[in-house]
Amino acid sequence: MDAGMLKTQLLDSSTLSLEKAAAILRDGGLVAFPTETVYGLGGDATNAQAVAAIYAAKNRPQFNPLIAHFPTMASAAMHVSFPPLAERLAKHFWPGALTMVLEKKAESDICDLACAGLDTMAVRVPAHPVALDLLRKTNRPVVAPSANPSGRLSPTSSSHVIDALDGRIDAVIDAGPCSIGVESTIIAVREDAVRILRPGGIPTEEIAEVAGQEIATTGDNGIIEAPGMMSSHYAPNCALRLNASHPLPGEVFLGFGNTDFGPYCLSKSGNLQEAAANLFAMLREIESTGAHTIAVAPIPEQELGRAINDRLRRAAAPRE
Numbered sequence: 001m002d003a004g005m006l007k008t009q010l011l012d013s014s015t016l017s018l019e020k021a022a023a024i025l026r027d028g029g030l031v032a033f034p035t036e037t038v039y040g041l042g043g044d045a046t047n048a049q050a051v052a053a054i055y056a057a058k059n060r061p062q063f064n065p066l067i068a069h070f071p072t073m074a075s076a077a078m079h080v081s082f083p084p085l086a087e088r089l090a091k092h093f094w095p096g097a098l099t100m101v102l103e104k105k106a107e108s109d110i111c112d113l114a115c116a117g118l119d120t121m122a123v124r125v126p127a128h129p130v131a132l133d134l135l136r137k138t139n140r141p142v143v144a145p146s147a148n149p150s151g152r153l154s155p156t157s158s159s160h161v162i163d164a165l166d167g168r169i170d171a172v173i174d175a176g177p178c179s180i181g182v183e184s185t186i187i188a189v190r191e192d193a194v195r196i197l198r199p200g201g202i203p204t205e206e207i208a209e210v211a212g213q214e215i216a217t218t219g220d221n222g223i224i225e226a227p228g229m230m231s232s233h234y235a236p237n238c239a240l241r242l243n244a245s246h247p248l249p250g251e252v253f254l255g256f257g258n259t260d261f262g263p264y265c266l267s268k269s270g271n272l273q274e275a276a277a278n279l280f281a282m283l284r285e286i287e288s289t290g291a292h293t294i295a296v297a298p299i300p301e302q303e304l305g306r307a308i309n310d311r312l313r314r315a316a317a318p319r320e
């Protein structure tokens with residue numbers, strides 16, 4: 001079967017269909033699935049190519065960090081650490097429309113691109129029975145932003161997904177309309193303090209009550225728009241020089257396309273999805289060599305190239 005020739009498959013929520021969907025996810029494909037909040041566009045969180053394909057399908061201009069979905073708190077706890085307060089909130093609100101940003105464990109195999117290079121990871125256990133069944137069958141962390149093109153409304157039915165993404169993703173599981181219809185509430189939990197990063201399906205008041213504390217909301221709308229605005233954002237320890245045609249003495253070159261300046265190349269064939277999948281891991285790898293400056297080849301300002309350039313410009317910007 002050549003998935004590239006097919007339009008998106010519409011699946012029902014039978015056991016057989018969910019097994020099919022899980023197999024697509026494990027093979028690196030993209031499956032939109034229902035949650036109680038909105039339909040998510042799922043991909044294997046451990047597969048950087050799959051994560052890059054999510055950004056491409058959504059036509060997202062930036063690499064926002066994504067939410068990893070799990071069937072249980074125990075499965076999430078293999079990838080992030082739960083301080084006691086986070087554990088208490090998880091036990092109360094999961095499965096449900098609460099997402100927690102927690103410290104990523106070193107042993108997690110979730111790819112850097114899914115976290116946009118951060119040391120934290122957003123995790124949630126959705127309440128929708130179809131989502132839970134799919135996650136159990138997939139048996140891997142599944143990242144899922146809302147299944148809509150960037151800048152458009154979140155989908156609350158499979159037909160919304162098909163209208164905008166038909167032919168751009170492998171499958172959509174139809175299970176009727178979402179019961180909540182707005183995205184999950186995102187909180188950051190650090191030791192004994194909770195902050196709201198995005199208001200959503202679970203009211204702040206309920207979280208405050210279970211947490212036993214008043215809760216501050218960040219910013220106007222509470223949404224962290226981009227990794228560059230986050231306190232712990234990834235910035236390499238070395239300088240970056242962008243749009244470099246070749247390395248100067250002492251620089252390590254990060255190529256794109258068929259160049260011949262050392263071992264690091266985002267994509268020999270000039271494929272932007274492959275480049276996106278490699279970006280964070282390669283920056284970290286070069287950083288770990290103790291390089292002083294990374295000279296980065298020009299990346300075309302189109303499709304995922306816009307997100308790659310956005311991230312490179314942030315990493316290259318002077319910092320305090």
Ligand code: TXA
Binds near residue numbers: 037185197223225
């Ligand atoms: O209801 C939902 O949460 C839906 C369904 C499908 O689960 N998913 C969803 O994902 O809304 P998305 O991609 O729209 O939300 C991800 C947002 C990011 O844009 C960012 O604001 C925040 O979550 N986020 C993710 N990881 C983060 C991190 N490590 N630190 C801070 N914020 C993070």
Ligand code: MG
Binds near residue numbers: 145146154
């Ligand atoms: Mg969204």
